[in-house]
Amino acid sequence: MKTKILLAEDDPDFGMILKQYLELEDFEVSWFQNPEGIVSRLTSYFPFHMGILDVMMPNIDGFSLAKMILKEKNNFPLLFLTAKNQKIDRLTGLKIGADDYISKPCDPEELVLRIKNIIKRTTPAVTETLIKIGQYSLDTKKLLLSHPNGNARLTIREQQLLVYLLQHNHSAITRDEILDNIWETNDYFTGRSLDVFISRLRKYFSDDPEIKIQSLRGIGFDIDFPDY
Known part of the structure; x- marks a missing residue:
């Protein structure tokens, strides 16, 4: 069973590279360049295990999108992407409920490791008694x-x-x-x-x-x- 990742990234080049890399790592990625396409699905079919959201997007920024998602899908795992490495952004993301945070351009291997750690933390272990x-x-x-x-x-x-x-x-x-x-x-x-x-x-x-x-x-x- 593949992990289904929701990717919100408006940069076409970076989004395509990220999607292809994650799919090579055996993730199933649904890529949205327009966050409004995600909002329209929140109250219907939403088959994702976690989300990766770019903070700086037009119309709906990553923080606003995260709030909308968490309002409908409480405790949905989220990782924020941003080109800015500012403390205020990290604090904002964590206060909203982000599970992790990584700055662009990011090391793909580090991103995959962070994703796997999030999935591990938020998935009940089958081996638990x-x-x-x-x-x-x-x-x-x-x-x-x-x-x-x-x-x-x-x-x-x-x-x-x-x-x-x-x-x-x-x-x-x-x-x-x-x-x-x-x-x-x-x-x-x-x-x-x-x-x-x-x-x-x-x-x-x-x-x-x-x-x-x-x-x-x-x-x-x-x-x-x-x-x-």
């Missing part, structure tokens, strides 16, 4: 989902699906992605099975209104678990 999920906790060894109001014993498939959703928190996932990665097949019957499993997970998490697994008609699901 106990994972905190809002008001719940998941014991992956015992397949046990615990809540003050009661516990639920998950099936192996339910836990696999839940962990996969956690790994793609604060993003949209297509049905095809889930079926290909969890069921390793994609047909009518597995599609119906996915719907059943999603319904079960929603029921398990019904005691925490902050946890949302919303259907995106014709696309898949928008995932939003509280961070821990």
Whole structure:
């Protein structure tokens, strides 16, 4: 499963170079020269795992764009790019909620390392025995989902699906992605099975209104678990 990166960069030459380099590093990059194209997608299909935003862009600067994104996609990982190496810019970015900051022109290898570190920090580790999920906790060894109001014993498939959703928190996932990665097949019957499993997970998490697994008609699901 490739990491999907949203790249906002109005410079056509630098944007193309950056996109090509990141794709060579096995990232999937959606490049927007006009930030307005990103804004229009915030309330619909938004399948990205993190964003790289140029600070200096026309119409909508990187800081303003970040605020719009974080308003709709709380805790979405962000890295700022800028040609200026000024302390005020770094502080502004960090106050908004940036995970990292790098000045242009940047070393591509350093950028990739920073991206990988962000993904590692913001992705729940599958190897964890106990994972905190809002008001719940998941014991992956015992397949046990615990809540003050009661516990639920998950099936192996339910836990696999839940962990996969956690790994793609604060993003949209297509049905095809889930079926290909969890069921390793994609047909009518597995599609119906996915719907059943999603319904079960929603029921398990019904005691925490902050946890949302919303259907995106014709696309898949928008995932939003509280961070821990």
